[in-house]
Amino acid sequence: MPMIDQPAPQFTADAVVDGGEFKKISLSDYKGKWLVLFFYPLDFTFVCPTEITQFRDRLAEFKSAKAEVLGCSVDSVHSHKRWLKDDLGNLGYPLVADLTKRISRDYGVLLEAAGIATRGTFIIDPDQKIQYMGIHNTSVGRDANEILRVLQGLQSGELCGAGWKKGSEFVKPGK
Numbered sequence: 792m793p794m795i796d797q798p799a800p801q802f803t804a805d806a807v808v809d810g811g812e813f814k815k816i817s818l819s820d821y822k823g824k825w826l827v828l829f830f831y832p833l834d835f836t837f838v839c840p841t842e843i844t845q846f847r848d849r850l851a852e853f854k855s856a857k858a859e860v861l862g863c864s865v866d867s868v869h870s871h872k873r874w875l876k877d878d879l880g881n882l883g884y885p886l887v888a889d890l891t892k893r894i895s896r897d898y899g900v901l902l903e904a905a906g907i908a909t910r911g912t913f914i915i916d917p918d919q920k921i922q923y924m925g926i927h928n929t930s931v932g933r934d935a936n937e938i939l940r941v942l943q944g945l946q947s948g949e950l951c952g953a954g955w956k957k958g959s960e961f962v963k964p965g966k
Contacts, residue, residue: 792899793924799828799915800897806861806885807871816861816885818919825858825946826915827938830900830908834866834874838932842910845935847882852939856946858914863887863894865907900926914942 793800803817818826829846831839846853846860853860861884864871871886887894889908895901900911910933914923922945925933944951950962 793921795922795924796920799913799919799921802894802897804887804889804894805868806887807868807875808885809881809883811872811875813868816887821859822919823917825856825917825942827853827858827860827942828863828913828915829933830863830895830898830911832907832909832929833864834870838930840879842932842935843879843882846884849935849939850883856939856942858942860884861887863889865889865892865895912938914945
């Protein structure tokens, strides 16, 4: 199971990038950059598109924070491509195919009995260490706004209280 401030599990897998092209993607491609890696259960489901499109809608803000976004599920690149074509349109970030379920298993988000990943989110720093991880039930979608807030807090290097937003004051020790 991955832990905070430990190396993120390495992977190389096929992905669909904008335009429906297939490309091999490795975690090492993101070395030197912040990365938001999120797992979702399956393509063509009900909650997943709400998250995936919210990340797309906030992508400029993630890019402004010098972070890349990468989605991953146990579906094939062909399923991803069809879902993008039929329902979601271009996202601006890749969707990784984890057909072997190794990536999901390595990140501790695989629900073995169901054969799918739960909703796991990882913020990986430029040194490829995990700085944030959140794992929750498949029935509740995550909020890209909160992930962006946490990313900005981590990048500040300061103490950020609950509800902190970029531009807010930091927590001062001893006060």
